[in-house]
Amino acid sequence: MGKLTKKQVEHAKPRAKQWKLTDGQGMYLLITKTGKYWRYDYRFLNKRKTLALGVFPDITLKQARSSHQKARDLLNDGIDPSQHKKTVKVALLESSENSFGALSQEWQARQKWTEGHRRTVISRLERDILPYLKDRPVSEITAREVLTVCRRVEERGAIESAHRIKTIISQIMRYCVAKEIVDGDPCRDLKGALTPTASKNMAAITDPQEVGGLMRAIDGYQGNEVTRAALKLAPLVFVRPGELRHAEWSEIDFDRRLWIIPPEKMKGRIKHMVPLSNQAFKIISELHPKTGGGRYLFPSIRTSERPMSDNAVLSALRRMGYSKEQMVGHGFRAMASTNLYELGWRSELVEMQLGHKDPNEVRASYNHAKYLQERIEMMQAWADYLDGLKAGISQSP
Numbered sequence: 001m002g003k004l005t006k007k008q009v010e011h012a013k014p015r016a017k018q019w020k021l022t023d024g025q026g027m028y029l030l031i032t033k034t035g036k037y038w039r040y041d042y043r044f045l046n047k048r049k050t051l052a053l054g055v056f057p058d059i060t061l062k063q064a065r066s067s068h069q070k071a072r073d074l075l076n077d078g079i080d081p082s083q084h085k086k087t088v089k090v091a092l093l094e095s096s097e098n099s100f101g102a103l104s105q106e107w108q109a110r111q112k113w114t115e116g117h118r119r120t121v122i123s124r125l126e127r128d129i130l131p132y133l134k135d136r137p138v139s140e141i142t143a144r145e146v147l148t149v150c151r152r153v154e155e156r157g158a159i160e161s162a163h164r165i166k167t168i169i170s171q172i173m174r175y176c177v178a179k180e181i182v183d184g185d186p187c188r189d190l191k192g193a194l195t196p197t198a199s200k201n202m203a204a205i206t207d208p209q210e211v212g213g214l215m216r217a218i219d220g221y222q223g224n225e226v227t228r229a230a231l232k233l234a235p236l237v238f239v240r241p242g243e244l245r246h247a248e249w250s251e252i253d254f255d256r257r258l259w260i261i262p263p264e265k266m267k268g269r270i271k272h273m274v275p276l277s278n279q280a281f282k283i284i285s286e287l288h289p290k291t292g293g294g295r296y297l298f299p300s301i302r303t304s305e306r307p308m309s310d311n312a313v314l315s316a317l318r319r320m321g322y323s324k325e326q327m328v329g330h331g332f333r334a335m336a337s338t339n340l341y342e343l344g345w346r347s348e349l350v351e352m353q354l355g356h357k358d359p360n361e362v363r364a365s366y367n368h369a370k371y372l373q374e375r376i377e378m379m380q381a382w383a384d385y386l387d388g389l390k391a392g393i394s395q396s397p
Contacts, residue, residue, distance in 0.1 A: 014031055053068060343382075
């Protein structure tokens with residue numbers, strides 16, 4: 001039998017009994033019901049021995065072959081590869097270089113990222129991961145410990161970010177597997193443990209780099225001018241799609257630069273105040289000469305007596321090349337909430353601006369007045385942040 005191929009390794013399925021695919025010269029892939037394991041069978045001092053080379057897919061075929069060759073070289077020099085591995089592992093465990101913080105720096109140095117993505121990853125490491133794992137030996141980090149780190153992020157409402165934190169930790173641990181410091185990635189045991197992100201019918205773009213691309217696409221949209229205005233306003237105000245398309249000119253307070261949505265239009269039946277940033281106010285001001293003579297900001301193309309179709313913004317996104325799995329009209333809310341939390345804004349401000357109802361109606365009414373100035377500042381900061389992303393300026397939460 002010839003050398004293994006990448007496709008053979010990927011497509012190998014478990015059977016009733018464990019079985020193996022041979023690559024040659026004692027190296028093979030052992031396939032069991034629990035996973036796929038690289039192994040090297042050899043003889044040392046007339047004794048048959050087996051060396052573990054790692055777990056697929058953490059260790060690729062190419063990496064396994066490299067480790068196999070190193071083991072054969074040791075054997076040719078009269079050194080037992082298994083004993084050598086144990087000696088090296090003990091030395092690493094006794095070294096401060098085995099800490100998560102030190103190895104995360106090694107991992108970073110090997111990545112070929114854009115400068116903006118590098119800043120984002122480092123920011124997440126420094127804020128949400130290293131304060132808890134920096135000095136921990138990677139060999140002692142457990143799945144429960146990783147879950148605790150991710151839960152801290154979840155608890156501030158940043159669900160998408162919690163998943164990204166888990167991904168970063170997993171990538172670092174897989175790097176440690178490749179270095180043969182640890183045998184596996186504890187994150188693999190956390191599948192399904194975190195709160196799911198937005199479902200497909202609520203698909204949202206939340207990554208800052210992708211948000212920048214979306215904002216540029218919206219800026220270049222050449223369709224109907226009323227739809228274009230709604231599309232440009234949507235990420236700035238992040239109200240529900242129905243609230244956006246039913247916006248009325250009587251609800252716009254031009255003097256205070258507020259959009260005041262009456263209770264009957266809101267899901268929570270509580271009056272909602274949307275501070276209009278400079279960017280949002282400009283869009284509305286430029287739209288006024290076109291549709292201000294009617295009831296709705298965004299009237300139907302057929303009659304000014306009805307609001308625009310509920311598919312107008314969705315169809316525009318599709319024409320811009322965004323599929324239903326990537327972005328929907330409701331996704332602007334997830335886009336804003338995820339990034340506002342990442343930017344450090346307090347949960348009560350973000351939740352209130354999303355129009356989420358406070359169970360205590362008296363307190364909800366009071367909070368509307370109490371937090372308005374802070375929400376005005378937040379909405380302007382959010383609009384400026386989006387402008388920066390649109391311009392391609394690297395910005396890390």
